[in-house]
Amino acid sequence: MNQFVLQYGKSNELLLFPHILELGLKKNGAILFNTFLTTVTEGLRIYYIIEGRFEWRINHQPYVFYPGDVAVILPGTSFGSDKGALEIGSFSWLHLDVQKPDNGQPMFGKWSGLSESEGAAIGKILLLNPSPVLSRFPDAGKILKCIQGELFNNEVAYQARVNHQLDELLIALTRQMTRQNHSTRDFPKTFMHLEEVLRQNLSHQWTVEEMAALVGMGTTLFTERVKSYSGFSPINYLINIRISEAIKLLKRPGISVTDIALDTGFYSSQHFSTTFKKLTGYRPSEFRNNHLRNK
Amino acid sequence: MKCIITIELGTNGVRVFAFTLSGQVIGSLKGYYPTFHTEPDHSEQDPEQIFITTLYVLKNLLNEYIHPKKIKVACICFSAAMHSVLAVDKNGNPLGNAITWADNRAKKEAQELRRSALGKKLYAATGTPIHPMSPLLKIAWIRSNDKERFKQANKFLSIKSYIVHQLTGEYMIDYSIASATGLLNIHTIKWEADALQYAGITAAKLPELAPIFTATGKLKKAYQQSLRLPAETKILIGSSDGCLATLGDGVKGEGKATITIEDSGAVRVMGPAVLKDEQMRFFNYLLTDNCYVSGGPTNNGGNIFEWFTRQFGDFTNPFDIEDSIQQLMEEAAKVPAGSDGLLFLPYLLGERAPIWNANARGAYFGLHIKHERRHFVRATIEGIMYEIYSIGKTLAEQRTIKSLSVNGSFGTIPFCTQLIADLFNKPVRLRQQFHSVSFGAWLLSATEMGIYKSLDEAAKTVELPDVYKPNKQHHAIYADYFGIFEKLSVKLYDEFEAIGGLQQKYGVVEDVFKKK
Numbered sequence: 001m002n003q004f005v006l007q008y009g010k011s012n013e014l015l016l017f018p019h020i021l022e023l024g025l026k027k028n029g030a031i032l033f034n035t036f037l038t039t040v041t042e043g044l045r046i047y048y049i050i051e052g053r054f055e056w057r058i059n060h061q062p063y064v065f066y067p068g069d070v071a072v073i074l075p076g077t078s079f080g081s082d083k084g085a086l087e088i089g090s091f092s093w094l095h096l097d098v099q100k101p102d103n104g105q106p107m108f109g110k111w112s113g114l115s116e117s118e119g120a121a122i123g124k125i126l127l128l129n130p131s132p133v134l135s136r137f138p139d140a141g142k143i144l145k146c147i148q149g150e151l152f153n154n155e156v157a158y159q160a161r162v163n164h165q166l167d168e169l170l171i172a173l174t175r176q177m178t179r180q181n182h183s184t185r186d187f188p189k190t191f192m193h194l195e196e197v198l199r200q201n202l203s204h205q206w207t208v209e210e211m212a213a214l215v216g217m218g219t220t221l222f223t224e225r226v227k228s229y230s231g232f233s234p235i236n237y238l239i240n241i242r243i244s245e246a247i248k249l250l251k252r253p254g255i256s257v258t259d260i261a262l263d264t265g266f267y268s269s270q271h272f273s274t275t276f277k278k279l280t281g282y283r284p285s286e287f288r289n290n291h292l293r294n295k
Numbered sequence: 296m297k298c299i300i301t302i303e304l305g306t307n308g309v310r311v312f313a314f315t316l317s318g319q320v321i322g323s324l325k326g327y328y329p330t331f332h333t334e335p336d337h338s339e340q341d342p343e344q345i346f347i348t349t350l351y352v353l354k355n356l357l358n359e360y361i362h363p364k365k366i367k368v369a370c371i372c373f374s375a376a377m378h379s380v381l382a383v384d385k386n387g388n389p390l391g392n393a394i395t396w397a398d399n400r401a402k403k404e405a406q407e408l409r410r411s412a413l414g415k416k417l418y419a420a421t422g423t424p425i426h427p428m429s430p431l432l433k434i435a436w437i438r439s440n441d442k443e444r445f446k447q448a449n450k451f452l453s454i455k456s457y458i459v460h461q462l463t464g465e466y467m468i469d470y471s472i473a474s475a476t477g478l479l480n481i482h483t484i485k486w487e488a489d490a491l492q493y494a495g496i497t498a499a500k501l502p503e504l505a506p507i508f509t510a511t512g513k514l515k516k517a518y519q520q521s522l523r524l525p526a527e528t529k530i531l532i533g534s535s536d537g538c539l540a541t542l543g544d545g546v547k548g549e550g551k552a553t554i555t556i557e558d559s560g561a562v563r564v565m566g567p568a569v570l571k572d573e574q575m576r577f578f579n580y581l582l583t584d585n586c587y588v589s590g591g592p593t594n595n596g597g598n599i600f601e602w603f604t605r606q607f608g609d610f611t612n613p614f615d616i617e618d619s620i621q622q623l624m625e626e627a628a629k630v631p632a633g634s635d636g637l638l639f640l641p642y643l644l645g646e647r648a649p650i651w652n653a654n655a656r657g658a659y660f661g662l663h664i665k666h667e668r669r670h671f672v673r674a675t676i677e678g679i680m681y682e683i684y685s686i687g688k689t690l691a692e693q694r695t696i697k698s699l700s701v702n703g704s705f706g707t708i709p710f711c712t713q714l715i716a717d718l719f720n721k722p723v724r725l726r727q728q729f730h731s732v733s734f735g736a737w738l739l740s741a742t743e744m745g746i747y748k749s750l751d752e753a754a755k756t757v758e759l760p761d762v763y764k765p766n767k768q769h770h771a772i773y774a775d776y777f778g779i780f781e782k783l784s785v786k787l788y789d790e791f792e793a794i795g796g797l798q799q800k801y802g803v804v805e806d807v808f809k810k811k
Contacts, residue, residue: 184613185605195329217614225614230327231308231352240326240351244344251388279350281517291386 022095038080043095045073052089070134121213178216297369301736304375312733322360326352336399339392372740373533375455377475382448401432422579423477431477434494463512466502471534474581539735545757550697556706558598562686563590591648591686595641597705627673632769639678654795702731717769724759
């Protein structure tokens with residue numbers, strides 16, 4: 001296929017797809033300067049390397065890409081190369097418009113067939129993924145090629161087909177991410193990673209689906225494994241961490257009980273108080289008074 | 296009906312058992328808590344998470360098995376992993392996380408002290424090997440490297456002492472845990488002045504010493520309510536996991552030894568005298584004022600076979616390592632004893648007893664062209680067991696070992712138990728149903744309650760129903776190969792040092808030990 005760029009608002013091919021901000025294929029025969037400048041956009045950007053070797057910076061970190069590699073750049077993240085240099089080779093890309101609520105977690109529009117919870121889980125994984133590089137993932141290239149073909153050929157039901165393929169791309173990418181990040185041979189390590197992520201995002205209202213997706217497992221297997229490994233259901237394990245963190249905060253003066261409740265992921269101070277008392281026998285304020293009394 | 300509850304604060308989590316007064320298990324639950332490795336050599340746990348997990352599991356156990364049947368809780372008895380340190384401020388609030396036994400941050404201090412005359416003197420007085428695991432060295436490390444924490448610290452507790460303080464408001468440490476701090480003189484049962492001076496603290500910075508039968512103060516009101524336990528519920532301070540596993544297997548008296556293999560392992564004996572050793576290879580911990588639990592610990596137990604399984608096992612069921620381990624065990628069983636001449640040194644995590652060499656590393660030896668994958672599987676298990684045997688052999692220089700028992704999740708896998716019987720050429724007994732540590736805590740509680748007159752009497756009642764008999768032919772083969780194993784473990788000293796040095800130089804070793 002020859003090189004091309006389609007942009008929503010400029011290219012008729014994208015009239016039906018306001019969520020596809022840009023789609024393109026670049027074949028670069030000589031090193032160019034001042035062409036591949038560092039930019040920040042509101043869209044989710046996905047690049048797939050077909051040929052060559054590219055040195056790009058994502059969020060100021062340098063990465064090297066080889067054929068078959070995928071770069072996933074989150075909305076609001078800087079991306080480009082030093083001095084705008086573009087090396088010899090070819091790659092294709094997609095800029096997808098996503099909604100970005102306050103928590104920064106990407107959400108997908110009405111075009112997507114993903115259910116609300118599936119979409120949220122995918123958004124969460126994209127947001128928490130530690131590396132923007134997926135190594136050797138040719139499936140992504142195939143899907144991008146299919147989307148290009150559909151847009152140029154306009155066969156029957158191509159609108160549905162393109163949107164299906166976008167969903168397929170998001171699913172394939174997130175599944176690959178979790179696979180890349182977690183060995184199925186080492187549950188303790190996977191569980192430790194989960195623990196870390198939960199602690200770093202304790203105020204988030206985690207669902208079991210999100211937690212399971214984060215470590216690349218189905219909810220049934222995930223719940224079973226967590227239960228047999230930790231003795232607790234995933235939600236109860238999470239409550240465990242929440243209360244442990246809350247205890248630490250309660251022992252420090254100067255932060256209100258309501259703030260502690262919200263910081264540790266309880267949806268209200270009432271919810272916090274009930275859960276805390278059920279487990280410890282104390283209301284949070286009583287617990288705090290007991291521990292600060294000697295001061 | 297009455298019950299005894301045992302709470303075992305282990306390395307990876309808490310295990311709570313409810314027993315009848317005749318020692319039958321009513322029910323048990325466990326809860327996991329994580330270990331954090333924020334820096335190489337650091338190994339820490341969150342004291343609040345341990346506390347909440349313990350409370351949560353205890354409450355669930357009471358609600359599931361005890362309260363619905365209106366069973367009365369006669370007593371609650373604690374056991375815990377040894378060597379942990381938690382600094383708390385004057386309000387009893389933790390200053391940072393608890394430092395666990397696996398923490399190696401004080402390795403330099405340990406190396407220096409081990410070589411010095413003071414080190415020898417402290418080992419003889421305290422029974423705790425001079426090793427970074429020892430709270431003596433951890434406190435010394437905090438003093439020189441974390442001055443703010445040291446200054447603010449009102450007490451240095453063990454994890455168990457912290458949990459008991461949360462529940463009752465009392466600062467207490469039992470003889471067993473105290474004897475594993477490197478700070479207690481195990482002959483006089485007083486804090487050792489030279490050790491305190493080395494650590495830079497006074498006895499006032501440590502919890503109050505208590506015999507293992509000591510009842511702590513009452514449960515705080517709030518916990519009486521949330522757990523629905525009456526104020527008079529007795530709480531026993533209890534002992535350590537190592538001591539209780541030995542008691543739980545009935546290893547009291549002449550000629551008995553017990554082998555524990557979980558992630559790591561140990562061979563232990565119990566008796567009225569300490570094991571003296573010029574080379575400082577053994578530990579001597581206190582169960583009571585006239586009973587010592589002595590032995591040698593290894594770093595490399597079930598965790599080494601888990602490593603092997605993760606690399607070379609078949610994971611048809613994702614995330615199911617037990618299944619993959621089981622498959623490999625079946626494969627190993629089809630290989631002749633001695634693995635057709637393939638030997639494995641299991642020192643992937645360095646080694647404590649008997650060689651005490653942090654630089655020791657693993658090796659396969661004797662490889663020839665007919666060896667297949669399955670030989671590696673069996674050789675790996677045999678290597679782990681040769682190491683256990685070599686600890687047993689050094690113990691046997693001072694104690695006659697006539698009968699053996701085995702406990703721990705790895706040691707009690709039938710293939711492993713049989714291997715131990717063959718290697719030692721002695722019948723091996725074990726109990727499959729539950730944990731020896733918790734049963735030891737039950738024996739302790741039952742003795743305190745007057746069900747038994749003494750721990751001796753209690754230990755005598757222990758019956759280990761399953762017996763593995765040694766296979767003489769296998770023993771002869773293993774004995775031949777063990778000769779080479781034993782030589783290699785010391786012969787490679789210089790090369791271990793050299794490779795350890797290179798691994799440090801090129802920065803790989805920190806990472807390796809981080810995963811421990």
